[in-house]
Amino acid sequence: MSDTHINIQDFNTYYSGHQALKNISVDIPKNQITAIIGPSGCGKSTLLKCMNRLIDLTDGATCSGKILIDGEDIFDKKTDITDIRKKMGLLAQKPTPLPMSIYENVAYGPRIHGTRKKSKLDAVVEKYLTMVGLWEEVKDRLDSPASKLSIGQQQRLCLARGLAVEPEIILCDEPTSALDPLSSQHIEEQLLRLKKDYTIVIVTHNIHQAMRLADYVVHLYLGELVEHGLASEVFENPKEERTRAYIDGTFFTDLAIDKEINLKGNVCPYNFVYAKQALHTLEKDDVLRIIVDYPTAVTEVPRGMETDGHNVIRVKQINESDWEIIIQKK
Amino acid sequence: MDIRIIEESVFKTLMILSLTTVIGSLLVVIGVILWRGLPVLTLDMITKTAEGGYYLGTGGGILNAIVGSLYLAVGGTALAFIISVGIAFYLQNEYSGGTRLASMTRLSLDILWGTPSIVYGAFGFMVLMQLNMRASLLGGIIVLTLLEIPIMTRAMEEVIKTVPQELKEVSYSLGATRLETSIKVVAKQAFPGMITGVLIAFGRGIGDAASILFTAGYTDRIPGSLFDATASLPLAVFFQLGTPLPQVQQKAYASAVILLIIILIISITTRLIGKKYTKYIIR
Numbered sequence: 001m002s003d004t005h006i007n008i009q010d011f012n013t014y015y016s017g018h019q020a021l022k023n024i025s026v027d028i029p030k031n032q033i034t035a036i037i038g039p040s041g042c043g044k045s046t047l048l049k050c051m052n053r054l055i056d057l058t059d060g061a062t063c064s065g066k067i068l069i070d071g072e073d074i075f076d077k078k079t080d081i082t083d084i085r086k087k088m089g090l091l092a093q094k095p096t097p098l099p100m101s102i103y104e105n106v107a108y109g110p111r112i113h114g115t116r117k118k119s120k121l122d123a124v125v126e127k128y129l130t131m132v133g134l135w136e137e138v139k140d141r142l143d144s145p146a147s148k149l150s151i152g153q154q155q156r157l158c159l160a161r162g163l164a165v166e167p168e169i170i171l172c173d174e175p176t177s178a179l180d181p182l183s184s185q186h187i188e189e190q191l192l193r194l195k196k197d198y199t200i201v202i203v204t205h206n207i208h209q210a211m212r213l214a215d216y217v218v219h220l221y222l223g224e225l226v227e228h229g230l231a232s233e234v235f236e237n238p239k240e241e242r243t244r245a246y247i248d249g250t251f252f253t254d255l256a257i258d259k260e261i262n263l264k265g266n267v268c269p270y271n272f273v274y275a276k277q278a279l280h281t282l283e284k285d286d287v288l289r290i291i292v293d294y295p296t297a298v299t300e301v302p303r304g305m306e307t308d309g310h311n312v313i314r315v316k317q318i319n320e321s322d323w324e325i326i327i328q329k330k
Numbered sequence: 331m332d333i334r335i336i337e338e339s340v341f342k343t344l345m346i347l348s349l350t351t352v353i354g355s356l357l358v359v360i361g362v363i364l365w366r367g368l369p370v371l372t373l374d375m376i377t378k379t380a381e382g383g384y385y386l387g388t389g390g391g392i393l394n395a396i397v398g399s400l401y402l403a404v405g406g407t408a409l410a411f412i413i414s415v416g417i418a419f420y421l422q423n424e425y426s427g428g429t430r431l432a433s434m435t436r437l438s439l440d441i442l443w444g445t446p447s448i449v450y451g452a453f454g455f456m457v458l459m460q461l462n463m464r465a466s467l468l469g470g471i472i473v474l475t476l477l478e479i480p481i482m483t484r485a486m487e488e489v490i491k492t493v494p495q496e497l498k499e500v501s502y503s504l505g506a507t508r509l510e511t512s513i514k515v516v517a518k519q520a521f522p523g524m525i526t527g528v529l530i531a532f533g534r535g536i537g538d539a540a541s542i543l544f545t546a547g548y549t550d551r552i553p554g555s556l557f558d559a560t561a562s563l564p565l566a567v568f569f570q571l572g573t574p575l576p577q578v579q580q581k582a583y584a585s586a587v588i589l590l591i592i593i594l595i596i597s598i599t600t601r602l603i604g605k606k607y608t609k610y611i612i613r
Contacts, residue, residue, distance in 0.1 A: 052503055054499050054502060054503060057423070057424060057495070057498070057499065057502070059423065059427055082505040082506070082507055083505070085502060085503055085504065085505040086504070086505030088503065089503070089504075090499070090500065090503035090504075092496060092499070092500065094496065096494075096496045096497060096499075096500050096612075097612060098497060098500060098501065098515055098518075098612070099497070099515065099518045099519040099610045099611050099612050100518065100610050101610060108501075108504060108506075108514070109504040109505065112504070112505065112506050112507075112510050112514075113505060145609055145610045145611075146610075147610070147611070147612050147613065158500075161500075161504070162503070162504070165504050165505060171503075
């Protein structure tokens with residue numbers, strides 16, 4: 001195994017009383033892609049936010065434990081936070097261009113870190129836009145607003161903007177979840193190309209994406225570290241039952257469904273109550289499939305079921321408005 | 331018929347009624363002022379200062395009040411802007427998140443907003459007396475500044491609050507400080523809204539009579555320094571309407587028309603400026 005770049009030790013995060021991360025200790029290897037996987041609400045994004053201390057911006061969030069980057073404790077009072085963040089590019093879930101032109105978006109980082117000369121900035125902008133494969137598409141309209149680009153182009157611009165501050169680490173928070181398949185593929189290719197020079201940490205709930213990209217995998221579940229290790233080992237031969245269930249769950253295709261209920265048109269908490277009643281009629285290990293169209297239910301029903309000790313096998317959008325949730329009774 | 335459909339149509343009617351009340355009264359106000367004011371609005375009105383006393387004099391125009399009002403409102407708005415921007419940015423979460431100071435500031439601003447302007451006037455007058463000063467342009471500007479700060483700050487704060495958290499996170503993640511983020515990202519994104527805030531405060535400032543009654547005074551001349559008393563349009567309307575002479579009373583409507591036109595010009599130009607900068611805004 002190669003060198004450790006980010007070293008997380010006994011790390012905890014609390015959101016006003018609620019513990020979002022529980023005693024996480026893991027080493028993230030240098031110049032590899034590390035995927036953090038796990039179901040929604042398991043603390044993946046929180047962990048990522050702690051690595052560049054964006055967690056500081058969240059009201060009521062407190063952390064304990066250590067995160068060392070190149071051996072430096074980022075939560076130490078003496079650490080200059082802007083230096084830490086400069087070391088890390090962030091690729092957010094939704095492409096977030098800054099309210100300025102394409103050129104200014106890329107030049108923003110270098111400019112605040114002291115590059116003033118126009119010729120130098122020009123070179124930086126061209127270099128990183130070329131690196132993400134955007135230069136040819138935008139070189140004639142560098143002054144037009146970044147928001148005018150397509151979503152996929154915007155995400156590549158955001159990547160270029162992050163790279164322009166010359167970080168060592170790239171943090172990606174479900175970077176393709178808002179993109180179409182082709183744009184997603186673009187981003188994935190970029191990440192694979194970049195890993196020889198950068199340490200990449202990607203949060204994803206897409207297990208296929210994790211398999212395509214990751215060298216190292218960290219599996220979180222309800223704030224706990226379930227398993228971590230080389231991607232080949234974790235995916236092929238998970239040590240933990242919960243990891244196996246999570247990986248298998250996403251691969252279920254012909255699932256023997258024992259009961260199916262349609263809860264479209266119901267709001268929370270009724271869809272939860274109905275789902276619970278339906279589960280009640282089933283035997284242990286039977287599988288229930290429910291269809292919901294209420295956005296809150298998509299996250300709340302699985303969370304509630306997991307709290308009750310049932311196994312949420314799959315949460316998937318099946319068309320414009322509807323989601324299916326598959327639960328196994330425990 | 332279904333009761334729900336009746337409910338629906340009753341509420342729709344009520345809403346349309348409220349709407350027409352607003353638009354209707356605006357049109358009536360403008361209409362009456364134009365109808366009474368336009369016939370007396372001559373070139374002399376806007377190119378000459380008052381002759382023969384502002385209270386009883388029938389000659390001359392109200393150039394003294396126009397210039398005085400612009401001095402007062404522009405001065406007050408500029409000062410209020412400098413102070414309000416600081417407060418509005420400070421009230422962001424990153425600086426003051428959840429602190430007592432922030433909620434105290436908000437409460438004070440709300441109370442100041444609700445304070446009648448004559449109270450500001452009386453307070454300003456008292457201070458001037460203590461300092462052995464007379465009513466002056468400077469006194470008027472300071473009182474208008476106090477009057478405008480809460481309006482401007484609250485308006486700006488509301489706009490700044492709407493700047494998406496992700497935008498700020500991006501800026502921070504690139505290693506920007508809070509100041510850099512505030513100036514280069516937040517202010518840019520919030521610019522048009524902030525301009526509107528300034529405009530609302532300006533409108534309030536130029537139209538307020540009570541607060542400057544004692545602090546800026548009234549005179550026939552254009553003020554030559556910050557320590558001279560100055561005339562203003564709202565007070566021009568007030569004094570002219572109060573005279574026993576019908577010719578002078580008529581001029582009050584002309585003054586009102588001019589006040590309206592100034593506000594209109596300022597609104598439109600600031601909106602145009604604001605528009606120029608909306609190009610890059612993220613929606």
